[in-house]
Amino acid sequence: xxxxxxxxxxxQAESLTKEFGDFTAVDAITFQVEKGEIFGFLGANGAGKxxxxxxxxxxxxxxxxxxxxxxxxxxxxxxxxxxxIGYMSQRFSLYEDLTVKENIRFYGxxxxxxxxxxxxxxxxxxxxxxxxxxxxxxxxxxxLGWKQKLAFSxxxxxxxxxxxxxxxxxxxxxxxxxxxxxxxxxxxxxxxxIFVTTHYMDEAEYCHRISIMVNGKIVALGPPSGLxxxxxxxxxxxxxxxxxxxx
Amino acid sequence: xxxxxxxxxKEFLQIFRNKGMLPIIFFLPLIQLLILAYAANYxxxxxxxxxxxxxxxxxxxxxxxxxxxxxxxxxHGTPQNIPSAMEDIKDDRADMILVIPPDFEQNLIRKNKxxxxxxINAINGMKAGIxxxxxxxxxxxxxxxxxxxxxxxxxxxxxVSPQINVTDAYWYNPYMDYKQFMVPGILVVLVTMIGAFLSxxxxxxxxxxxxxxxxxxxxIRKVHFIIGKLMPFWIIAMAELAFGLVFSWWFFHLSYxxxxxxxxxxxxxxxxxxxxxxxxxxxxxxxxxQAMFITWFFFVIFLLLSGLFTxxxxxxxxxxxxxxxxxxxxxxxxxxxxxIKGSGFSDILPYLMIITLFALIINSIAILTYRxxx
Amino acid sequence: MSVFFSFIKKESRHIIRDKRTxxxxxxxxxxxxxxxxxxxxxxxxxxxxxxxxxxxxxxxxQLIAEINASKYFEVSRIVGNEASLNHEFQQEKAAIAIIIPxxxxxxxxxxxxxxVRLVADASDPNTATILxxxxxxxxxxxxxRLFPSAAISxxxxxxxxxxxxxxxxxxxxxxxxxxxxxxxxxSAMMTxxxxxxxxxxxxxxxxxxSPLQPPLxxxxxxxxxxxxxxxxxxxxLGFGILxxxxxxxxxxxxxxxxxxxxxxxxxxxxxxxxxxxSNQQTAMMLSLGGLLMPTVxxxxxxxxxxxxxxxxxxxxxxxxxxxxxxxxKNIMIxxxxxxxxxxxxxxxxxxxxFFVIIxxxxxKTRLS
Numbered sequence: 006x007x008x009x010x011x012x013x014x015x016x017q018a019e020s021l022t023k024e025f026g027d028f029t030a031v032d033a034i035t036f037q038v039e040k041g042e043i044f045g046f047l048g049a050n051g052a053g054k055x056x057x058x059x060x061x062x063x064x065x066x067x068x069x070x071x072x073x074x075x076x077x078x079x080x081x082x083x084x085x086x087x088x089x090i091g092y093m094s095q096r097f098s099l100y101e102d103l104t105v106k107e108n109i110r111f112y113g114x115x116x117x118x119x120x121x122x123x124x125x126x127x128x129x130x131x132x133x134x135x136x137x138x139x140x141x142x143x144x145x146x147x148x149l150g151w152k153q154k155l156a157f158s159x160x161x162x163x164x165x166x167x168x169x170x171x172x173x174x175x176x177x178x179x180x181x182x183x184x185x186x187x188x189x190x191x192x193x194x195x196x197x198x199i200f201v202t203t204h205y206m207d208e209a210e211y212c213h214r215i216s217i218m219v220n221g222k223i224v225a226l227g228p229p230s231g232l233x234x235x236x237x238x239x240x241x242x243x244x245x246x247x248x249x250x251x252x
Numbered sequence: 253x254x255x256x257x258x259x260x261x262k263e264f265l266q267i268f269r270n271k272g273m274l275p276i277i278f279f280l281p282l283i284q285l286l287i288l289a290y291a292a293n294y295x296x297x298x299x300x301x302x303x304x305x306x307x308x309x310x311x312x313x314x315x316x317x318x319x320x321x322x323x324x325x326x327x328h329g330t331p332q333n334i335p336s337a338m339e340d341i342k343d344d345r346a347d348m349i350l351v352i353p354p355d356f357e358q359n360l361i362r363k364n365k366x367x368x369x370x371x372i373n374a375i376n377g378m379k380a381g382i383x384x385x386x387x388x389x390x391x392x393x394x395x396x397x398x399x400x401x402x403x404x405x406x407x408x409x410x411x412v413s414p415q416i417n418v419t420d421a422y423w424y425n426p427y428m429d430y431k432q433f434m435v436p437g438i439l440v441v442l443v444t445m446i447g448a449f450l451s452x453x454x455x456x457x458x459x460x461x462x463x464x465x466x467x468x469x470x471x472i473r474k475v476h477f478i479i480g481k482l483m484p485f486w487i488i489a490m491a492e493l494a495f496g497l498v499f500s501w502w503f504f505h506l507s508y509x510x511x512x513x514x515x516x517x518x519x520x521x522x523x524x525x526x527x528x529x530x531x532x533x534x535x536x537x538x539x540x541x542q543a544m545f546i547t548w549f550f551f552v553i554f555l556l557l558s559g560l561f562t563x564x565x566x567x568x569x570x571x572x573x574x575x576x577x578x579x580x581x582x583x584x585x586x587x588x589x590x591x592i593k594g595s596g597f598s599d600i601l602p603y604l605m606i607i608t609l610f611a612l613i614i615n616s617i618a619i620l621t622y623r624x625x626x
Numbered sequence: 627m628s629v630f631f632s633f634i635k636k637e638s639r640h641i642i643r644d645k646r647t648x649x650x651x652x653x654x655x656x657x658x659x660x661x662x663x664x665x666x667x668x669x670x671x672x673x674x675x676x677x678x679x680x681x682x683x684x685x686x687x688q689l690i691a692e693i694n695a696s697k698y699f700e701v702s703r704i705v706g707n708e709a710s711l712n713h714e715f716q717q718e719k720a721a722i723a724i725i726i727p728x729x730x731x732x733x734x735x736x737x738x739x740x741x742v743r744l745v746a747d748a749s750d751p752n753t754a755t756i757l758x759x760x761x762x763x764x765x766x767x768x769x770x771r772l773f774p775s776a777a778i779s780x781x782x783x784x785x786x787x788x789x790x791x792x793x794x795x796x797x798x799x800x801x802x803x804x805x806x807x808x809x810x811x812x813s814a815m816m817t818x819x820x821x822x823x824x825x826x827x828x829x830x831x832x833x834x835x836s837p838l839q840p841p842l843x844x845x846x847x848x849x850x851x852x853x854x855x856x857x858x859x860x861x862x863l864g865f866g867i868l869x870x871x872x873x874x875x876x877x878x879x880x881x882x883x884x885x886x887x888x889x890x891x892x893x894x895x896x897x898x899x900x901x902x903x904s905n906q907q908t909a910m911m912l913s914l915g916g917l918l919m920p921t922v923x924x925x926x927x928x929x930x931x932x933x934x935x936x937x938x939x940x941x942x943x944x945x946x947x948x949x950x951x952x953x954x955k956n957i958m959i960x961x962x963x964x965x966x967x968x969x970x971x972x973x974x975x976x977x978x979x980f981f982v983i984i985x986x987x988x989x990k991t992r993l994s
Contacts, residue, residue, distance in 0.1 A: 388786075563670065563753055589718060
């Protein structure tokens with residue numbers, strides 16, 4: 006079964022649950038993400054976003070429910086999932102003491118790219134980020150915004166079908182955030198599914214569809230405009246506040 | 253396999269780029285080898301002695317002369333009486349007081365027997381024990397000599413009873429060079445520090461900085477990751493061992509009786525045990541600080557019970573039983589056997605088997621407890 | 627000031643929450659003192675001896691029995707010739723060998739003199755010397771018993787008195803040593819690492835931006851460690867005195883005051899290390915190599931300083947642990963008072979001040 010040529014959804018979750026002892030971090034969430042979609046995953050800190058994303062990436066074993074990512078089961082095929090996804094975590098995920106080029110080479114190698122492919126990818130990537138002059142500098146010397154863009158590009162190095170971005174724009178200035186979202190759009194346009202968590206409500210407007218999590222549950226799901234209409238709100242910020250108050 | 257190469261490359265880049273780490277890996281061991289070889293020395297010398305000679309006879313003066321000619325003792329002074337000599341002991345200016353009573357010579361001749369009093373600072377029990385051993389054997393020697401001279405001079409013919417003459421030989425280390433004994437053990441310590449300390453901390457560092465999450469979502473195989481992370485330290489430690497062996501041969505003029513390759517063979521497996529311990533610690537800890545403390549904790553126990561400083565044979569039964577599970581003790585034993593005595597493959601085979609068993613057990617546990625998933 | 631105290635509280639909470647580290651901080655001194663008290667010994671008992679009996683006569687058999695009966699030796703094998711001796715040693719099957727040549731009895735009875743050879747594995751020179759001494763003594767004893775000679779003439783009898791530690795217990799020296807080591811470990815190493823950790827994770831900058839003065843920040847961070855190391859020191863003292871009967875002949879007040887002083891010295895060293903590095907691994911290796919190794923090796927804790935080359939003896943003078951160990955031994959075992967330890971105390975205080983000054987200088991240049 007080939008994911009690319011089929012009509013399988015990118016992500017499909019059915020009552021996905023994670024408990025830590027008595028505490029239910031993720032409470033039976035059900036949703037579906039279509040191919041090529043930019044899916045926003047919103048929620049306050051501690052709402053369960055990161056736990057959910059970690060389950061979908063195969064980093065965390067779910068307690069119950071079911072889910073598939075790129076057609077693979079999270080319980081039984083986590084290693085297959087890993088070949089087909091990219092991931093960028095909220096904590097900075099490149100090696101600060103390696104250069105830009107060395108980081109690209111390392112991750113390319115880890116994903117099993119051939120030496121030629123790595124070389125080619127490196128060229129394209131540096132070109133796109135206009136980082137040619139910085140190829141040999143240590144990552145720790147780059148400004149945060151560039152680091153984030155680089156980390157995003159590196160997470161795409163093996164042409165994954167789906168990319169998980171866990172708060173990718175935390176601590177970045179508005180201009181860079183804007184540029185970052187342009188990159189996301191570009192990537193989605195190329196057919197890659199984007200699964201992004203954020204707590205910037207203005208960013209939510211950029212998503213095709215969003216889900217809002219409160220206390221481990223998905224309390225709203227739909228396109229931003231639809232949610233605003235439904236809740237009679239002017240902005241996503243209001244939507245969010247209303248939902249939190251309700252529950 | 254290619255994945256391992258990529259990880260190796262990355263690890264070496266990171267190690268060689270860390271300006272603080274380089275001297276620690278290459279310079280510190282050298283310093284330690286130098287200092288330890290000279291400092292870790294139970295060869296007791298320079299015991300300072302106060303002499304209270306109340307006799308001032310020819311014999312008493314010959315006795316004091318003989319004591320200082322032995323090379324173990326250093327003259328400090330001739331205080332007037334015991335209380336003032338005790339002050340020297342109290343202030344650590346003297347380690348020992350020899351009191352020769354008045355009429356020492358006369359009493360020996362008249363009564364055939366005379367006591368001399370020896371007071372030793374015994375706070376360091378071992379040093380006191382060895383010091384008292386030295387002085388007793390010097391006294392005995394001296395005693396035999398004056399007895400012979402006396403008999404000769406007075407022409408007394410005593411009836412000869414059968415005598416057993418004991419001769420002794422010290423094999424493998426005829427010059428009784430303490431370095432020959434200590435340096436191989438010190439090399440084990442150095443290799444162990446690289447193996448267990450740095451490897452464990454290195455993995456925990458990826459946890460602390462968060463890069464481990466990034467690696468865990470890649471299709472990288474657990475075993476590949478572990479091998480790639482640990483192998484650099486295996487290589488560095490082996491290189492350090494080679495360097496240490498060459499340096500000690502050149503600088504301390506040590507001679508190696510056995511086959512050096514046996515040491516490398518054993519060290520190769522031993523390091524796998526140590527790296528496994530490092531890995532195991534890294535799976536059980538979240539921060540480098542924790543990892544370091546746990547490693548340090550075990551390192552101290554391993555080292556104290558390794559036979560490096562004190563013979564395993566002198567330990568109580570329960571402690572000797574613990575050393576059976578101490579890889580450091582096995583390696584120190586083997587490196588001494590091979591380097592000093594020239595033990596061969598068949599001699600160390602049992603120990604090779606034991607250490608291989610350790611390697612298998614530790615690494616199985618470590619790999620099983622290491623998870624990509626939580 | 628209340629900010630300062632809340633800071634201490636925060637730091638203490640960090641420590642208390644980290645159960646593993648805490649366990650080690652308190653378990654380590656305990657285990658070390660037990661190992662040093664019970665396991666680390668030099669007295670040699672029951673070593674394996676190979677007998678090469680080329681005589682096979684009544685006297686040789688008696689001698690072998692005598693050796694086996696001694697508490698120092700256990701006959702591992704009796705062989706006919708010395709060809710296999712090398713092998714016995716190489717396989718660690720024996721530590722010493724005794725060779726009784728042919729015609730032992732005959733020579734003893736008729737020629738009035740016989741030979742016995744001792745061969746020791748001298749890998750460890752001290753053990754070899756001691757074993758040879760024991761074995762020689764047994765042979766002489768055997769001779770005395772068989773052929774009691776007339777009263778020995780001109781006998782010099784040594785009367786040896788072991789001062790301060792008549793039983794020559796090694797714990798007497800180890801308790802001060804372990805105390806020093808633990809204080810160094812907890813105060814210096816932990817301090818260096820916690821401060822560097824804040825640097826590494828970037829939280830140090832946040833703290834520096836707070837209204838608190840930098841020295842107060844550092845003080846706040848280390849106060850819990852001062853307490854911790856002090857409790858540790860008391861623990862070791864307690865164990866040493868109660869479990870191993872190490873005497874405490876001097877003044878408790880003076881002893882505790884000196885402990886406080888050394889804790890401060892160690893802390894100042896820890897701070898100094900933290901100002902020179904910004905990475906935990908480096909800080910750890912620096913503390914390990916620069917503090918703990920010298921504390922173990924060059925302080926007179928395990929190895930007597932006087933046996934070392936002059937350069938090392940001279941170098942030992944700049945190691946605070948050396949002076950602290952002298953102070954501890956003098957107070958505890960010799961019962962010394964203030965007028966006997968003031969010089970060492972002065973040296974330690976001067977060192978502490980010196981380290982603090984350098985740290986402050988380094989700290990300032992970092993900030994500007």
